[in-house]
Amino acid sequence: MASSARSSIIPSVQLESFQQYLKSSNRILALVGAGLSASSGLPTFRGAGGLWRTHDAMELATPEAFKADPALVWQFYSYRRHMALKAKPNKAHYALAELSRRKEGFMTLSQNVDGLSQRAGHPPESLKLLHGSLFNVQCSEFFCDYREQNNFTDPIVPALAIPLDETDSTSNEVRQAVSDAPNKKKEPPRELDISDEKVQLPELAIRDLPRCPRCKHGLLRPGVVWFGEFLPSDVLAEIEDWMRASSKIDLIMVIGTSAKVYPAAGYVDSARAKGARVAVINMDPGDTPGRGMYSGDWFFQGDAGEIVPEILKSVIGEITDSVEKL
Template sequence: MTSSPEPTYTWGTTSEINSFIRHLNKSHRILALCGAGLSAPSGIPTFKGSGSYWKNHKAAALSHPETFEANPGLVWSYFAERRRLALCAEPNKAPRALAQVARKRKGFVCLTQNVDGLSQRAGHPKERLFELHGSLMDIKCSNKECDYIDKENFAEPICPALAGDPEQPSSFSFSAKRTFTTQRRDATLSTKPSRTNAHEEYKYKREPNPLEALLESLSPTITPEMRQVVIPESELPHCPKCDSLLRPGVVWFGEALSKPMFDEINAWIEKEKKLDLMLVIGTMAEVYPAARFVHLAKEKGARVAIINLDAEHTGGIGLGKNDWMFGGDVEEVLEVLFEGVLLNG
């Protein structure tokens, strides 16, 4: 009786996969940093390259306090549509797999740069999920002296003026919504791979460096079109405590991330002498201060595994000989890498 052949994958050799699984099985403290690639299979735009526009406005410019001050109705309209997209999306296999691992491994902590709430909805334990850039489901006061915040507000619409038109298609550019599908299509093999030629035959179309959008956002160009009143301020949501305008509870460009949150993450990292494994999923970890956690993990002795569609670019991480790069669909990769943990605990 002949045994069936072992499966082969486009994103890693059997040796690499088994090496990672062995290390995962003996790891006690695991830190994950997740980015837009984790949510892309759910249809959430990645806002990269040609997909970084909404109604002909640059998405980065709309995610800025200066733009909110100039035209809060425009910014609220943009984030209300992003919020609707997130509410309509379903968590894909990748955040669900991470949530399952977190429930089984008490030493697993996830840092997400995503604001769509999919990791939370996938069932990730709240006490070990840090939303670095906030959440579209949180609403807070724009008055810095007021502490009002409404967390986990899933009401749709937030107010009548922000109700979407069901007859109108999404205002996000077609390329924004199709970024992931395009990448997945371009990452196909011309022939069935073997364990030895998988990496050589893997084809990937690189997107522009996301730092370009970051640089553009540092000082947004507020065009005359962006100053046109979309919704009067009187019709936008206001704070019940001080009557100032409410705003999305996300971190905009030019704003600092939550210091209490950073202190809590740092305390967890420093709690013990060693960190076993650092997962970088769906991101190139190029933007600070989030990228700093990868370097802290390496200083603690963690081996690093990057799981991302872009197999050619590792950002500033600097992989060592004992680290891993798995360049493929995050859903497929995590399903294979975590299979043993998900089945056996």
């Protein structure tokens, strides 16, 4: 509680300066990263626990891994979908969604795949997902263009109802259901060490994985950008069109991300080139975007879930606990 209380203290002069500028700003960008969802208690990509402590998450997030073992990759992403659905959007997600309704020239560029912005009701036309979403799926066949957005079914198919998390109160029931499942293959399941116990990760048949409803042949895959893949060209084109639509950008907020890697860092540079002032919201004062902070920028240190609603309050009003929109 002490750290949470400290994170909500914002110097009044800095807050008033930012809020005055925000009111007069029309074209605004928000570039968000994992720190936006920290208040929701969501584990990071590399922090996946439970069954996945003995796996290298980066090795599972590749096209090659999916081709070699689609069942294992889908089990990993089913776990991540499950954990994301257990989390709830925090007030920062709702605050940005509300700002998009109050400011016509506002756009959020999200590096997150957790679906929390969508569940907070962020208008899709002003939310650009740079890395895709855990809750989008697409056909893995080269000649099939089937895509589905915001599929929040958990599990996405019955065979993926595995013991996703040993702390989950339903895991024992799920584990029993899996052990009784008729689709279990005859060969012994792989075993992974979890604390002092052995938990079995079932071997799944290809026929039990999510299948494309259009071509009937290809497997569906998570609609996220894997290592070695390009960012979605349609999303990049939409962002580029927005950037080019005006010679002026008033403000870019960099929330929960260092924005040191391109294209994220490039958006900060491009916004600056069009006159934007930069506001950074981050826990780490050393995590500043691109080429660092300039005179006239703002740095708000603390939990984005507390800071963002506070600094936006002059435009969006008070954010209370909201009902998520699936």
